[in-house]
Amino acid sequence: MTVTRAHESPGRLTWQxxxxxxxxxxxxxxxxxxxxxALCAPLIADYPSGYGEQVLAPPGGGHWFGTDDLGRDxxxxxxxxxxxxxxxxxxxxxLAIVAGVVVGVAAAYFRRADAALGVVVDLSLSLxxxxxxxxxxxxxxxxxxxxxxxIAAFSWPxxxxxxxxxGLAVVPMPYVSASHALGGSHLWIIRRHVLPGVAPVVAxxxxxxxxxxxxxEAGLSFLGLGDPDSWSWGTILHNAQRSGSLATAWWTTLxxxxxxxxxxxxxxxxxxxxxDASDPRTR
Amino acid sequence: xxxxxxxxxxxxxxxxxxxxxxxxxxxxxxxxLPGDPALAVADPAMTEELYADLLRDxxxxxxxxxxxxxFLAQLAQGNLGVxxxxxxxxxxxxxxxxxxxxxxxxxxxxxxxxxxIPLGVLAATRAKGWLDRLVQVGGVTGQxxxxxxxxxxxxxxxGVRFGLLPxxxxxxxxxxxxxxxxxxxxxLVLPCLSLVLVQLGSYVLTLRSTLIEALGEDYxxxxxxxxxxxxxxxxxxxxxxxxxxxxxxxGLQLGFLVGGAVLTESIYAYxxxxxxxxxxxxxxxxxxxxxxxxxxxxxxxxxxxxTDIAYGVLDPRVRAS
Numbered sequence: 229m230t231v232t233r234a235h236e237s238p239g240r241l242t243w244q245x246x247x248x249x250x251x252x253x254x255x256x257x258x259x260x261x262x263x264x265x266a267l268c269a270p271l272i273a274d275y276p277s278g279y280g281e282q283v284l285a286p287p288g289g290g291h292w293f294g295t296d297d298l299g300r301d302x303x304x305x306x307x308x309x310x311x312x313x314x315x316x317x318x319x320x321x322x323l324a325i326v327a328g329v330v331v332g333v334a335a336a337y338f339r340r341a342d343a344a345l346g347v348v349v350d351l352s353l354s355l356x357x358x359x360x361x362x363x364x365x366x367x368x369x370x371x372x373x374x375x376x377x378x379i380a381a382f383s384w385p386x387x388x389x390x391x392x393x394x395g396l397a398v399v400p401m402p403y404v405s406a407s408h409a410l411g412g413s414h415l416w417i418i419r420r421h422v423l424p425g426v427a428p429v430v431a432x433x434x435x436x437x438x439x440x441x442x443x444x445e446a447g448l449s450f451l452g453l454g455d456p457d458s459w460s461w462g463t464i465l466h467n468a469q470r471s472g473s474l475a476t477a478w479w480t481t482l483x484x485x486x487x488x489x490x491x492x493x494x495x496x497x498x499x500x501x502x503x504d505a506s507d508p509r510t511r
Numbered sequence: 512x513x514x515x516x517x518x519x520x521x522x523x524x525x526x527x528x529x530x531x532x533x534x535x536x537x538x539x540x541x542x543x544l545p546g547d548p549a550l551a552v553a554d555p556a557m558t559e560e561l562y563a564d565l566l567r568d569x570x571x572x573x574x575x576x577x578x579x580x581x582f583l584a585q586l587a588q589g590n591l592g593v594x595x596x597x598x599x600x601x602x603x604x605x606x607x608x609x610x611x612x613x614x615x616x617x618x619x620x621x622x623x624x625x626x627x628i629p630l631g632v633l634a635a636t637r638a639k640g641w642l643d644r645l646v647q648v649g650g651v652t653g654q655x656x657x658x659x660x661x662x663x664x665x666x667x668x669x670g671v672r673f674g675l676l677p678x679x680x681x682x683x684x685x686x687x688x689x690x691x692x693x694x695x696x697x698x699l700v701l702p703c704l705s706l707v708l709v710q711l712g713s714y715v716l717t718l719r720s721t722l723i724e725a726l727g728e729d730y731x732x733x734x735x736x737x738x739x740x741x742x743x744x745x746x747x748x749x750x751x752x753x754x755x756x757x758x759x760x761x762g763l764q765l766g767f768l769v770g771g772a773v774l775t776e777s778i779y780a781y782x783x784x785x786x787x788x789x790x791x792x793x794x795x796x797x798x799x800x801x802x803x804x805x806x807x808x809x810x811x812x813x814x815x816x817x818t819d820i821a822y823g824v825l826d827p828r829v830r831a832s
Contacts, residue, residue, distance in 0.1 A: 351532040353763065356811050358770030359788060359804040364540055366792055366800055443657055447774055450659045452792050465659055469778065474663050475671050475678065485660035492655035500651060 238506070245505035252501030255494040262491055266311040273304035276459065284477045294479035296464075297471040305464050306483050312460040313491070316375050317442035323380035324437050328387025329430060333422055335388065336395025337414070345388070352385040358447060365453040372455045379444045386440075387433050391426050398425030428506055432499045439495035446488055461488050518823050526816045531583075533808040537801060538582050542575065591802035596794045601802035605784055609806065611681050612783035616772045618699060619706035620761070623714055626707070628750075631718030631757075636745055638723055646715055653712025658771045662705040662778040669701060676701050679780035702775045709771055710764065718757045725749040755826060762818055765811045773807075 246252045265272065280299025287294040293302035335345040361378050368374045398404065399422060407417045448454060449462025450469070461484040467473075468480040557565070566572050573581070591601035634646035670678030677683075678701070682694040725731060726749045734744045776785030784803050791799035 347528075351529050354529055354766060354811065354815065355533055355536070356766040356769040356804070356807045358773055359800075359807050360536070360540075362773070362788055362792060363537070363797075363800045363804050366795065367541065367797060439655070446657055447659070447770070450774065451777060451789055462659075465663065468663070469659075474667065478667050481660070481663045481667070485657065485663065488657045488660060489652075489655060492657070493652055496651050496655050 242502070242506040246501055249501050249505065251497050252505065255497035255501065258490060258494040259498065262310055262314065262487075262494075265307060266314045269308050269311050273301065273307045275308060276300040276304040284473060284480075286477070287479050293483045294477065296467060296477075296480050297473045302464070302479055302483055305459050306461070306487050308459040309461045309464060309484060310487065312372065312455065312458050313442050313445055313462075313488075316372060316379065316445040316460070317438045319376045320379035320383060320441040320445070321434060321438040323376065324383035324387055324441070325430065325434055327380070327384040328433070328437075329391050329423075329426070331384065332388040332391025333395050333418060333426065335392045336399050336426075337418060337422055342392075346392070349385045349388050349392070352382070353389065357382045358444075361444065361448060362451060362453065365448055370453045370455055372458065375445055375448060375453075375455065378448075379441045383437055383441060383444070387430075387437060390429050390433055394426045394429040395422060398422055401425075432502055435495045435499045435502075439492045442488065442491055461485075515823070519820065522816055522819050522823075526812050529812050530809060533805060533812075534583060534586055535579075537805060538579055541801070542578075586805065591805065592798035594791075594799050595796045596791075597796075601798045604799065605787060605802055605806050608782055608784050608787050609810070611781060612769075612772055612776070612785060612807075613810070614695075615699065615702055615706070615776065615781060615783060616768050618703050619710065619772075620768065622703060622707045623710045624761070627711055627714040627718060630711075631715045631722060631753075632745060632750065634715065634719045635722035635726065635753075636741075643719075646719065650712040650716040650719075653708060654716070656709050656712075658705060658709050658774040659778055661708050662702070662775050665701050665705055666778060681782050698779075698781075702779045702781050705775050705778075706768065706771050710768060713764070714757065714760065717760050718753060721753040721756045722749055725753045728752075755822070758818065758822055762815050765814055769807050769811055 277300070280295050280301065282291070282295050283299045284297055285291055285295045285299075291301050291303060293306060295301055296305070331345055331349070335342045335349075361382055364381070365374055365378045368378070401421075404417060404421050407421060412420070445454075445460060446462035446465070449460045450465045452466055452470070454460050454463040454466065464484040465474075465481055468477070474481050589602055591605070593599070594601050594604055597604060630646060634643045637643050666678050669675045677698050681698050682691060686694050722745075726745070728749075731744055731749050734748050735741070772783065773785030773788050775781065776783045777789035780786060784807060787799055788803045790796070791803070
């Protein structure tokens with residue numbers, strides 16, 4: 229049987245278009261590389277601790293990214309920071325996605341719940357989230373689990389909003405009504421029809437929510453609410469700010485900043501490339 | 512006029528609802544969190560009697576619904592508690608600092624719009640050209656910027672390396688009159704620019720895509736067919752309609768802008784509400800943190816209300832919907 233282009237599934241077409249655009253795959257490669265760095269941190273650099281001999285040494289042979297005000301290697305800090313930043317980003321994003329999908333699908337499917345859930349989501353989105361996260365993180369005490377829960381708790385409304393609007397396009401489809409007529413249970417219809425229908429926006433949302441969570445973690449850590457027992461990119465910036473070394477030693481802030489930028493730009497590019505690839509008009 | 516009055520009342524009610532929601536979220540979070548809710552009002556280091564007095568003052572020895580009612584009543588009277596470290600009502604501390612935050616966030620918003628509209632128009636009218644590409648790449652990068660990174664970079668380059676601009680504070684101490692204004696302006700440049708760079712990307716990209724869409728609509732094709740100059744079609748016809756979604760975006764991003772202001776003020780030691788938050792984190796001054804959130808939420812709600820109403824006056828479609 230010959231398969232012509234017209235018969236190929238949308239998913240396959242999207243994947244082909246995604247591979248053709250050089251930006252998408254290279255951004256994915258960067259993200260994978262950062263994942264490897266996070267996993268293999270102990271193999272790449274020693275855990276930065278204690279005091280070093282050279283204080284505020286500029287980047288050079290012994291220390292690729294220089295040293296901070298206590299003589300600790302900035303390269304090692306950035307490598308180990310990758311771990312915490314990515315773990316917090318992924319965990320917070322996973323929690324937020326689950327909550328957001330549940331609320332978004334419920335709002336789109338059960339019309340009676342929509343108004344109430346919609347109001348809660350709208351109200352949550354219109355509040356200044358960072359000051360609220362600061363308050364909660366400070367009260368709960370800074371630690372990695374706190375960061376994950378706090379960031380997730382204030383990220384799900386955005387996911388719910390996107391999922392709901394996509395769900396609203398799927399639920400009125402004739403095949404969903406047909407399933408009702410055939411006596412399908414709500415749960416079965418949601419699993420079989422609604423969830424696959426919203427899956428593409430969830431995929432994009434995973435990438436964007438993770439990058440936003442990484443930014444949120446960096447922001448909270450920068451303000452001094454990071455886990456005191458581990459390194460993250462925000463913590464490096466916090467140390468530079470607190471010790472005043474940012475005014476003299478550019479390397480203490482530039483390299484963690486570049487790491488954050490690289491991760492977030494790559495995530496954004498993956499999302500943009502995926503959106504372009506899945507849209508027949510821009511494919 | 513009936514329609515407009517209804518629109519106004521609806522928006523006001525919505526603002527009040529959001530404010531109540533913010534207060535309720537704060538209340539619930541403080542109670543649901545593991546740990547002593549009294550932390551938010553009373554310093555554990557206080558003496559027994561003072562601690563008990565404070566708990567009674569804030570009704571923390573009562574049942575939850577009573578506490579909730581008490582909390583709302585105190586808020587309605589503008590009582591945000593007393594700072595642990597400064598022994599001053601939180602409201603007074605924050606009100607003194609609010610004008611600086613408003614100046615910073617307001618000027619950043621103004622500059623973003625003033626630069627963003629021409630950039631968006633240029634990109635949309637030269638779609639697919641090199642300028643458009645540049646705007647798109649810049650937009651995506653801009654959206655991905657981390658506020659403290661930008662702030663620190665600008666501070667290092669223009670404040671330390673080239674020594675062109677002050678790196679901290681909001682004005683010099685010993686100046687008056689015109690020099691004082693100039694000093695305020697010079698201190699504002701770097702924090703404001705940091706916020707603009709972070710905001711600009713999404714603003715320009717949204718304006719660009721809505722404008723490209725509007726330019727393909729029938730009314731724009733008709734306007735061109737009538738022989739109107741392209742300039743007029745873009746600026747008078749398409750832009751007016753493209754501005755509505757963009758303005759909605761500005762409203763949605765106000766919360767984000769305020770968050771950015773907190774981070775920027777922390778870097779530049781700018782004496783606004785955000786810097787108070789930064790200091791309060793280091794000193795575990797919970798009443799200030801709670802008060803700052805409520806005050807910033809209030810500011811965002813009022814700003815949203817003002818833009819909504821202003822836009823409702825300008826665009827009849829907003830009132831109808």
